[in-house]
Structure formats: C-alpha cells, structure tokens
Amino acid sequence: MRILLDKFSKSFGNTKVIEAMDLEVGSGEMLALLGPSGCGKSTTLFAICGIHRPTSGRILFGERDVTSLPSQERNVGVVFQSYALYPHMTVEENIGFPLTVRRLPAGDIKKRVAEISALVHIDNLLGRRPAQLSGGQQQRVALARALIRRPDVLLLDEPLANLDAKLRLEMRSEIRRLQKETGITAILVTHDQVEAMSMCDRIAIMKEGEIVQIATPSEMYNDPRTAFVAGFLGNPPISFLKGKALSGAFVSGDGNFRLPLGSLRDIGDGRALTLGIRPEHFGPKGDLVIEGKVAFAETQGRENLYDVVLADGSVLRSIQPVRDDVKLGDCVRWNLSSEAAFVFAEDGRRL
Amino acid sequence: MRTSRTLGIVMIAPAAIMIFLFYLMPAILTGIFAMTNMSTATGISGGVFQVTQGAVNRLGPDMPELASGIAEPRFVIDEEGLAALEALKLKPGYAAELRGQHIGEVFASRREAERVIKALKDRPSTREVKQISDLFNRSVLNTRFETRDALIGNLEKLGFRLKPEEQDKVARETYTGWVWTTDNFKVIANSPDMAKIFLNTAFYVAVTLMLFNVSYALFLAVTTHYMPPATASIFRAVWLLPRITPVVIYVLMWKWLTWDNGFISMFMGQFGVPPKNYLLDNAYNAWFFVILINGFIGASMGMLVFSSAIKAIPQTHFHASEVDGASRWQQIRYIILPQLRWPILFVTCYQTLSLLASFNEILLSTRGGPGRATEVWSLAAYHTALNNYTGNLEYGLGAALALMLVIIGVILSLIYLRIFRYDTLISKPLIED
Ligand SMILES: Nc1ncnc2c1ncn2[C@@H]1O[C@H](COP(=O)(O)OP(=O)(O)OP(=O)(O)O)[C@@H](O)[C@H]1O
Ligand SMILES: [Mg+2]
Numbered sequence: 001m002r003i004l005l006d007k008f009s010k011s012f013g014n015t016k017v018i019e020a021m022d023l024e025v026g027s028g029e030m031l032a033l034l035g036p037s038g039c040g041k042s043t044t045l046f047a048i049c050g051i052h053r054p055t056s057g058r059i060l061f062g063e064r065d066v067t068s069l070p071s072q073e074r075n076v077g078v079v080f081q082s083y084a085l086y087p088h089m090t091v092e093e094n095i096g097f098p099l100t101v102r103r104l105p106a107g108d109i110k111k112r113v114a115e116i117s118a119l120v121h122i123d124n125l126l127g128r129r130p131a132q133l134s135g136g137q138q139q140r141v142a143l144a145r146a147l148i149r150r151p152d153v154l155l156l157d158e159p160l161a162n163l164d165a166k167l168r169l170e171m172r173s174e175i176r177r178l179q180k181e182t183g184i185t186a187i188l189v190t191h192d193q194v195e196a197m198s199m200c201d202r203i204a205i206m207k208e209g210e211i212v213q214i215a216t217p218s219e220m221y222n223d224p225r226t227a228f229v230a231g232f233l234g235n236p237p238i239s240f241l242k243g244k245a246l247s248g249a250f251v252s253g254d255g256n257f258r259l260p261l262g263s264l265r266d267i268g269d270g271r272a273l274t275l276g277i278r279p280e281h282f283g284p285k286g287d288l289v290i291e292g293k294v295a296f297a298e299t300q301g302r303e304n305l306y307d308v309v310l311a312d313g314s315v316l317r318s319i320q321p322v323r324d325d326v327k328l329g330d331c332v333r334w335n336l337s338s339e340a341a342f343v344f345a346e347d348g349r350r351l
Numbered sequence: 352m353r354t355s356r357t358l359g360i361v362m363i364a365p366a367a368i369m370i371f372l373f374y375l376m377p378a379i380l381t382g383i384f385a386m387t388n389m390s391t392a393t394g395i396s397g398g399v400f401q402v403t404q405g406a407v408n409r410l411g412p413d414m415p416e417l418a419s420g421i422a423e424p425r426f427v428i429d430e431e432g433l434a435a436l437e438a439l440k441l442k443p444g445y446a447a448e449l450r451g452q453h454i455g456e457v458f459a460s461r462r463e464a465e466r467v468i469k470a471l472k473d474r475p476s477t478r479e480v481k482q483i484s485d486l487f488n489r490s491v492l493n494t495r496f497e498t499r500d501a502l503i504g505n506l507e508k509l510g511f512r513l514k515p516e517e518q519d520k521v522a523r524e525t526y527t528g529w530v531w532t533t534d535n536f537k538v539i540a541n542s543p544d545m546a547k548i549f550l551n552t553a554f555y556v557a558v559t560l561m562l563f564n565v566s567y568a569l570f571l572a573v574t575t576h577y578m579p580p581a582t583a584s585i586f587r588a589v590w591l592l593p594r595i596t597p598v599v600i601y602v603l604m605w606k607w608l609t610w611d612n613g614f615i616s617m618f619m620g621q622f623g624v625p626p627k628n629y630l631l632d633n634a635y636n637a638w639f640f641v642i643l644i645n646g647f648i649g650a651s652m653g654m655l656v657f658s659s660a661i662k663a664i665p666q667t668h669f670h671a672s673e674v675d676g677a678s679r680w681q682q683i684r685y686i687i688l689p690q691l692r693w694p695i696l697f698v699t700c701y702q703t704l705s706l707l708a709s710f711n712e713i714l715l716s717t718r719g720g721p722g723r724a725t726e727v728w729s730l731a732a733y734h735t736a737l738n739n740y741t742g743n744l745e746y747g748l749g750a751a752l753a754l755m756l757v758i759i760g761v762i763l764s765l766i767y768l769r770i771f772r773y774d775t776l777i778s779k780p781l782i783e784d
Contacts, residue, residue, distance in 0.1 A: 075676075084671035086671075101672075
C-alpha cells in the first residue's frame with residue numbers, strides 16, 4: 001500500500017519539528033529514513049502510525065486519507081525505538097496482543113505466535129517477561145509483535161540497533177525477505193547506512209526536519225545532492241578539502257594542489273569550494289598525484305585504511321587492498337581520480 | 352568501631368523512646384485493658400470490698416443462706432458498741448447490764464435487739480432504745496472494708512463460718528475494683544447486639560470500599576487520565592474537596608441536605624411530599640447517606656494513588672497498544688489495570704483499615720442511628736468505653752472491642768497479600784548477589 005505524505009508539518013507547541021514534508025513510498029517498497037539524531041525521524045513515523053496528529057498536511061494510505069484516522073484503524077505495525085513491550089505480560093502475551101484485542105480464538109493466536117516467534121528465533125523464550133530478556137531479545141519480540149497481524153504498513157524505528165553483528169545480518173535479510181514476500185510497505189529508521197543501503201529500495205536522508213535527498217542507494221552514493229548527503233553515506237566516510245576556484249580549477253588553501261574542474265571550469269575565480277573525495281578514489285590509481293604523510297593506518301582484514309595529512313593540514317582518507325609496505329609516518333605519493341571527486345559550493349550544494 | 356556503635360544507639364534512642372511511648376504503648380495498653388473489667392464503677396486503681404445489693408444478688412444462687420443473712424441487718428452486743436455507749440454518757444446501768452448479761456449475743460433483726468434493750472432494768476426511753484440499738488448495728492450491707500480479711504472477720508463475727516472456697520467467692524463478688532478477666536470476649540461472642548454490629552461493620556466496610564474507595568476512585572483516575580492535563584487537574588481538585596473540607600462542616604452540609612427542613616424536603620415539598628428527616632428516616636436511608644458521605648471522602652485518596660500510578664506507565668505503552676489496535680476499553684483492561692495491581696492492593700488494604708477504625712463521620716451524621724442501625728464496631732467501642740448512654744463507661748469491654756478490630760485488620764491484610772500474590776509483585780533483581 002502506497003504511503004503519501006503531502007505537505008506534512010508537525011510542531012510541538014512552538015518548536016517546529018517537520019515543515020511541509022512531501023514523501024511518497026511506493027506500494028511494497030522499503031524506504032530507509034536516514035538522518036542525525038533529533039532530525040524528526042521518529043516524529044514522522046509517529047504521524048504515519050497515527051500517534052501524532054499532523055499540525056497540517058495530509059497522510060494517505062493508497063488513495064485513503066488517514067490523516068484524522070485513529071491508530072487502531074490504520075493497520076500499521078510499529079517497532080518502537082524503546083520497544084514498548086508490556087512489562088506485565090509474558091513474551092507470548094506480548095506478541096499475541098494485537099490478535100487478542102481483535103478477539104481471535106486463543107488457539108489461533110497460539111499457533112501464529114509460535115510461527116512468528118520461530119521466525120525471529122525467540123520460540124524458546126515465550127514464557128518469560130520482558131524484564132528477563134536481553135536488549136536484542138526484546139527487540140525481536142517487538143518485531144514479532146509488529147508483524148503478527150500482517151500489517152499493511154510496517155514502521156521500524158531502529159529495529160536492529162541492539163543486535164550482535166551476526167544476528168543483525170541475519171535479521172536484515174529476514175526482515176527484507178518477509179517484507180518482499182508479504183508485499184508490506186515499510187519504512188525503516190536507522191543510523192546505520194550499511195543497513196539502509198543493504199535492506200532498502202530507496203533511501204531518504206533527513207536533516208532538521210527536511211528531506212534533503214531521496215534516491216536509490218547507489219544513486220545516493222554516486223550522485224549526492226549535498227555535502228551533507230555525501231558525508232552521511234559511505235564507510236569509511238568521504239573526506240573534504242577546502243579551497244577555491246582559480247582559472248577553471250580547484251586550488252587548495254595553500255595553493256599546492258590543483259584539480260581541473262572539467263565541466264565546471266566556468267566558475268568565477270575566487271569562489272570558495274569544497275572538494276569531496278571518497279576513500280576508494282584515493283590510492284595507487286588515478287590521474288592526479290598528491291603527496292602527504294600517513295597519520296593513521298588500520299587494517300580491516302581484507303582492506304587497509306589510511307589517513308593521509310596533506311601539506312596544508314587537511315586529511316584525505318584512503319581505502320586499499322591489504323598491503324604492508326606503508327607504515328605510520330611514511331611519506332606517500334598517491335593518486336586521485338579527478339573524475340570521481342565531488343565539488344560542492346560553500347553552502348553545501350553539489351555543483 | 353565501638354564508639355560508633357554506641358553513638359548509633361544514642362542517636363536512635365529518641366526515636367526508640369517515641370516509638371515505644373506513642374506506637375507500642377497504646378497497643379499494649381489496649382491489650383491489657385481488654386483483659387480486665389475496668390469501668391467507671393471499678394475505677395482504674397484498686398478497689399474495696401463492699402457487700403452491695405448487686406453482690407448479694409450474685410451470691411444468692413450459690414449461697415442462699417449467706418445471701419439472705421447478709422442482706423438483713425445484724426445486731427451484736429460487743430465491746431466496741433459498749434465503749435460507744437459509755438461515751439454517750441447515758442445512764443451507766445445500760446452498759447453495765449448489757450456487758451454483764453448479754454455480751455456476745457447476736458440478733459438477726461433490729462426488733463429482736465430492741466426487745467432486749469427495752470427490757471433493761473434502767474428502762475431506757477424509746478428514743479434511747481433506738482439510739483443504743485444503732486450502736487450495735489453490725490450489718491455488712493453497704494459497708495466498705497479495705498481488706499479481704501476485714502470483710503471475712505466481720506462476717507465471722509456475725510456468725511457466718513465460711514469454708515475457704517466460699518470465702519474466695521464472697522471476696523470476688525464483693526470486690527469493687529477491677530479484676531483480670533476474659534469475660535469481655537465472652538460477652539462479645541454471646542451478645543446478639545454485637546453480632547448485629549459485626550454484620551453492620553462488614554457491610555459498611557465492604558460496600559464503601561468496593562463501590563467508592565476502589566471502583567469509584569479507579570473510575571475517576573482513569574477518566575482524568577484520558578482528559579487534557581488542565582481539565583484533569585481541575586477535576587481532581589474538585590474531587591479532593593470532600594477530603595480537605597473539615598469533616599464537621601462537610602457532614603453538616605449533608606445534614607442540611609437531608610434534614611426535615613433541608614434541601615431534599617423542600618424540593619420534595621414542591622410535589623406535596625411531607626417533609627421528613629431523610630438521614631434518620633429509616634435504616635436504608637441512613638446507610639445510603641453514611642456510605643455516600645464516607646465514600647466521597649475516601650475515593651479521593653484512591654484517585655490520587657491510581658492517577659500517579661497511571662502516570663508512571665510509559666507513554667509508549669499507550670502508543671504501542673493503540674497501534675496494536677486496542678480500543679480505550681481494552682487499553683484500560685490490558686494495559687492500565689494489570690499495572691495498577693499493587694496500588695489497588697495498597698488502597699484496599701489501607702482503606703479497609705481506616706474504614707474499620709474510623710467512625711467520626713457516622714458519629715457526626717447518624718450517631719449510629721436510627722436505633723442502632725448504623726452502629727459499627729469502632730463506634731460501638733467508642734460508645735462502650737467513652738460515651739455510654741447509661742453513664743457507666745466500660746473501658747475493659749471497649750478495649751476488647753478495639754483489640755478485636757486490630758486483630759481483624761491484621762488478618763484481613765494478610766488475606767489481601769495472599770489474594771494479590773504479593774510475592775509476584777516484587778520483581779526479582781536482574782543482578783544476583
Ligand atoms: N513530544 C515532544 N515535545 C516537544 N518536542 C519533541 C517531542 N517529541 C520530539 N520532539 C523534538 O522533535 C525533534 C525530533 O525528534 P525525533 O524523536 O523525531 O528525533 P529522531 O530523528 O527520531 O532522533 P533519534 O535518532 O535520536 O531517535 C527533537 O528535537 C525532539 O526534541
Ligand atoms: Mg527516534
């Protein structure tokens with residue numbers, strides 16, 4: 001079922017959290033909401049599931065306007081950031097609660113609880129109470145509770161934050177599989193860009209209550225609209241160089257380093273620019289040589305990660321296949337692919 | 352180490368003394384008084400031995416001879432009387448003849464004694480006969496004896512030779528001070544009045560507790576929870592008014608409402624109903640108003656406790672349950688009520704005890720009437736021990752009533768703890784030591 005936010009605004013008293021947000025999530029699509037803490041991700045989810053009434057604007061499920069519909073009539077499954085498990089109920093009662101309030105026969109509830117709990121690997125914990133569970137187990141109970149009544153819309157507020165690496169990987173594909181199979185429209189709030197990129201069809205990046213860019217993971221990665229977006233995606237993150245335009249090229253602060261701007265060569269001289277260079281575009285290969293000193297070296301098993309300090313003090317990150325000829329403190333001359341560098345204006349807009 | 356320990360004892364001493372004086376002593380004294388027959392009649396210090404008409408009546412069934420004997424006056428010609436006679440300075444012949452001829456004689460009635468006196472050689476006048484016979488009057492009826500030996504000695508002089516167990520009985524029945532006894536509890540157990548009062552109390556506590564102190568309080572707490580905060584505080588403040596109004600004034604307002612010329616009577620007068628006292632009209636009305644008066648006062652505490660307990664439930668639980676499809680009613684049933692188990696237990700327990708112990712609203716409104724229709728246990732204790740219709744305040748019996756109230760309260764609390772499964776309310780610590 002398609003979700004459409006139309007000029008959705010939300011403020012608490014005088015604090016405006018979201019202003020005139022437009023967002024469309026296609027039927028059966030899974031969208032990641034990515035953004036720094038406090039940017040309004042949870043607020044957006046709360047409005048979609050009906051806990052918060054929008055200050056203005058409309059929310060549509062399919063063609064149905066649900067703006068003033070209570071939560072109970074929206075058929076939305078939510079995994080809350082704080083789990084919100086009922087402390088006085090057992091795991092089984094917690095998971096079965098959405099069915100209990102629908103007055104399903106106890107036998108059916110038991111059967112469906114057994115199914116769904118096996119799916120999230122908590123079938124051995126059904127008799128316990130939430131206080132007797134680990135954080136990750138609680139999270140899976142919350143997930144099971146959101147899924148059990150087969151919602152039209154699934155909202156996940158950082159559902160995997162507390163899981164260990166292996167379980168997280170497993171749950172990622174599990175959630176994705178479930179979502180695809182059932183055709184649920186889902187919104188996933190996360191801080192983890194790997195999670196966003198691997199699980200979702202599209203990513204929406206939020207900043208201070210606004211959606212900065214919404215695109216598929218690869219588009220978002222390869223064609224960021226602002227420096228903020230470019231900085232948000234990618235691990236290790238992109239590095240930025242400050243400088244200005246001079247006769248059709250980017251020149252670093254101390255003038256040591258020039259990068260031809262190609263299609264942007266008409267930019268007026270003296271304009272302040274920021275260059276964004278992803279770590280995989282700085283290394284042995286490339287068309288432009290840069291000299292610097294290794295200030296940090298780390299191996300991640302298959303790859304090595306280096307921080308290189310340039311003459312003007314700015315830092316470029318590099319990620320390369322494992323090699324052991326470069327040590328901390330070495331002077332290196334590495335190359336940069338000028339084509340792959342992003343050029344941003346002073347206000348962060350990509351040029 | 353040692354100094355700190357003694358310091359601790361010194362620090363706690365004032366508190367310990369306070370606890371002993373003001374918490375333990377009243378309970379202990381109640382227990383002690385309950386085992387006595389103290390009353391206004393016995394006083395609370397020691398007593399004397401006195402053959403009252405009541406004592407004679409009590410002795411009657413077992414010792415009819417003694418009873419009828421001591422009830423009558425007795426006249427004995429003894430040295431004591433003779434000395435008194437000599438002091439009167441009448442004719443000396445009287446004393447001399449009585450000492451010579453009649454010393455030690457006992458007469459069962461004044462008439463017999465006076466016949467002997469009249470027959471004296473010096474011929475006393477009628478007035479003197481009466482005067483002399485008075486001196487030899489040794490009747491024990493209504494005479495106070497400071498000790499038991501004095502009483503028994505006097506009875507012996509009068510010719511009553513008593514066996515030791517008879518002496519015990521006479522001493523017991525004539526003692527006017529208080530004695531140790533368990534009779535209070537027998538009286539309570541056997542009196543049909545007390546059975547009625549017991550049922551009254553059970554009815555009053557159960558109905559007020561269930562309808563008002565818990566149900567109505569829950570209703571108020573839940574409804575205010577779903578109101579906007581400002582409105583909710585206004586409503587809570589209004590429902591607190593009965594609690595913060597001085598009880599005398601609050602009850603007075605109910606009386607204005609229900610008196611013969613009160614509001615209800617005036618209102619019903621519009622329809623031609625003759626005015627009457629709705630409060631004391633009949634037992635049903637009296638109970639109706641007694642329960643309302645107490646209920647409206649009592650509900651506020653439950654409301655406050657329940658409200659704050661509901662506030663303590665995280666907002667996300669309400670959000671989650673709404674999203675899960677729970678209606679308001681289901682939210683109350685599945686989310687709020689289960690989490691209010693402990694507050695409900697607390698309020699039930701606390702209010703049972705305060706309802707059992709409190710009687711001031713009833714005293715001020717119906718005084719236990721009409722008749723004794725709304726007399727409850729604690730009011731009965733008050734009436735028995737402190738404000739009796741007949742004027743004889745029976746401290747011992749009152750204390751026994753109070754003691755039973757305490758015992759009933761403790762038993763009820765234990766039962767509540769069982770019903771609400773207190774142990775499951777205390778969650779186990781996650782970290783074990
Ligand atoms: N009930 C509220 N009253 C006032 N301000 C609120 C309320 N709820 C949220 N806010 C504010 O709205 C902003 C967005 O909050 P929100 O919870 O949506 O952030 P978020 O993006 O989910 O952050 P996080 O990643 O830390 O969960 C924050 O600045 C927060 O302080
Ligand atoms: Mg959040």
